[in-house]
Amino acid sequence: MKDQLDLFEVFVRARRGLDHKHVGSLHAEDHEQALEYARDVYTRRSEGVSIWVVRSADICASQEDDSESFFDPSDDKPYRHATYYQLPEAVKNM
Amino acid sequence: MTPEQNFMRKIEAEEKIEPKDWMPDAYRKNLVRQVSQHAHSEVIGMQPEGNWITRAPSLRRKAILLSKVQDEGGHGLYLYSACETLGVAREELVAAMQQGIAKYASIFNYPAQTWADVGAIGWLVDGAAIVNQVSLQRTSYGPYSRAMIRICKEESFHQRQGFEIMLVLASGSPEQQAMAQDALNRFYWPSLMMFGPHDAESAHSARSMQWKIKRETNDDLRQKFIDQTAEQVKVLGLTHPDRDLKWNAERGHYDSGDIDWDEFYNVINGNGHANRQRLAHHIQAHEEGAWVREAMSAYKARRKALTAQQAA
């Protein structure tokens, strides 16, 4: 497949302290080149302080069809959210 | 709920459709057509302005134009990236364009003959594109919507730099003013045509609206552009190319003259000054790059073999 470079997904950390965020993809021969192109393609306006690239083929994604078994079980555990608990007025912040 | 009902439920509820979601084939096809056409337009759109980088009349303009044209390439890339999430490789998309199966915006078949054309393209062509793209930020397909948001953020400078070129020319020497007027005259009507045929005649419009791929109709978007441009022409002090343009207080919009659709289809169908040139240019670059791409993959294969050898 001489005409087809690998597809890479690009993640950029906009500022120190933030998560890396998915911004898009690009084509490159290897990780090194993918990083360089990511810099030229996705941070032309100083949008980042750090870049991750991952071969798209290496990403394992959950399927829409699985989503009920995957995510629904969390729906009945409201006690995992802070808003579930009523605090006395006197306690302002917790 | 059937997958189809679930899909429509999401569309109705303004939820985005994401790559792994079930979607009707026709929705996918429609998206691939629109998003790839959009991507091709960005990439082919590098040519008319790119042709002026080496001649830009000041170093400041040269730097601005170079970064603007670079952005167009970047935007093409974001859009190819969005399109690839639908399961079509960029190579296939590009091949379809080179074979004339997939289209790009016909506006780029008009030649950029003068420096003022660079101004007019930034101001009018990018201006029209932005009206469309702002609306598309709300498109129903997640990756397309995110690409649009990113593009809109970056493109705001494109229209401004074009308008600034026009402003300097329009308040410059008589020759510069004439150049600006001439560029406006040539690019105004083709810019209006960028929004596509009237809604009644648009082949893909109704379906795309129903699926919220498109959020506003061709004619509504065109009206927005006509209204905003009318005011900007006044600021420039140039003569508006549409002699029938008239404010309609009742509608709260400008009424405008008829678009010459014969000319639109004439250019789309291959009779523009640059149709053949744009494609030939793209194909030539692609073919001249073939040995480079081959060298890359040969180098990579050799390195891989070497690593495997060392491991064994």
Added chain:
Amino acid sequence: MTDQDLRQATQAYAVRLGDDALILGHRLSEWTSRAPFLEEDLALQNVALDYIGRARMFYGYAAELSADGRTEDDFAYLRDARQFSNLLIHELPRGDFAFTMARQLLTDVFSSLYLEQLLRSTDATLAGIAAKAAKETRYHLRRSREWALRLGDGTDESHARMVRAIDELWGYTHELFELDALEQQLADAGIGVDNAALRPAWLKQVSAILTEATLRVPEDSWVVRGGRTGYHTENLGHILSEMQSVHRAYPGVSW
């Protein structure tokens, strides 16, 4: 040397560096929409932009030192080929992708060494420009080195193209390390760089990269020089007639 002389010499030096940057930037910008694939198109334009930016900084400083109302554009647009003082290697046509990347490799290694020294200039403005440019050049060199490896050690065709490119360029590299009286004075004054001293390190780095790329360093069988004195190849005239055409067709107006 009086302060006035030094000032004049520094002005001329800044113009030379501006010319180098502008002409190479011009050649790189010609790749727009013509690169082997889209990502590389953007990357080449980034490098071109760096050079155009560099030219503006050097010309801007030259204009400031001239203090006669000239601007950066006067240097770029209102001088003829005989007045341009860029080194010849920068004006050669872009050629194929191998030629462009080979030229980048040879000039990037040079720039990285040169700017490292200019950083220490006693002239604060030149040192400041060098600091910014040195950062850019580190990235440029990373790219051109990797491309030399890929193309040199890629296919037979890419290897042959790289061999041809390096051969075609080699005779123009000697000029990079030669100083005329003005440059020698500035180097002695701690303002400019002693280019001649950079050659051993340059040759060592270039040889190492070429060897890794399965390429070889050509024999020193021919040398062409003259850029600093305005003795150019015919290519420069064509660059200027294109670059300056609009600006000169409408004299004295704003853009």
